[in-house]
């Protein structure tokens with residue numbers, strides 16, 4: 001999942017597709033992207049079954065890019081990223097526009113609820129446990145640490161700068177999941193993640209600098225901002241488990257303490273309490289051109 005989504009251009013292209021873009025020039029008009037980067041990303045999105053390429057004109061031949069079931073189901077994660085960045089990351093060049101719910105017409109925030117019992121769910125009442133693989137180490141191959149710390153901070157984030165520092169780096173994502181599982185100590189992160197000490201120290205320092213974790217006498221704890229990432233984590237994990245099921249079972253199992261059932265996140269509008277639908281993502285105000 002992180003191999004596919006740990007790339008900001010990929011997320012932005014899918015977001016534009018969810019907002020209605022289908023043609024090459026739509027993406028060019030909506031994103032500050034170069035031709036070579038866009039061409040490359042469209043190709044890899046088609047290969048990953050996140051976009052379907054189809055011909056809409058034969059003379060001259062023209063192609064468009066349609067959402068697939070796999071990419072259409074990414075809207076809860078993208079909506080959660082949008083909300084978190086909008087609320088917690090003040091460093092955006094342009095403030096992110098609010099989202100408007102097409103059904104009730106209100107500006108809204110998505111609320112995470114439990115599919116089984118419909119109650120609102122937070123990180124306090126969803127219990128995360130490592131799945132059958134026992135720890136994250138098998139899910140985070142050592143060779144996938146592709147972003148180096150020196151370049152990580154220097155990279156100019158487009159719309160989701162801090163989200164990308166979490167999901168653009170597998171170790172960072174695993175470490176943040178670890179905090180929701182209840183890890184607090186450096187040595188526990190190291191052993192649970194099977195990560196080199198420098199890697200763990202680097203990610204912990206990054207999260208502390210971004211105000212996602214706070215170091216209280218040797219224990220790393222989520223801040224309110226860190227806890228606010230919960231919707232992104234659970235929607236991302238849900239998507240991964242739907243589309244990339246591991247034969248040995250999920251890496252992380254979530255249980256809703258409120259009802260005792262397996263936790264499946266459902267987003268509802270905080271204004272009208274109606275379950276949000278993917279098609280309503282089009283109600284997000286367009287970005288300033």
Ligand SMILES: [Zn+2]
Nearest residue numbers: 114117256259
């Ligand atoms: Zn429940």
Ligand SMILES: [Zn+2]
Nearest residue numbers: 101104269272
């Ligand atoms: Zn609503």
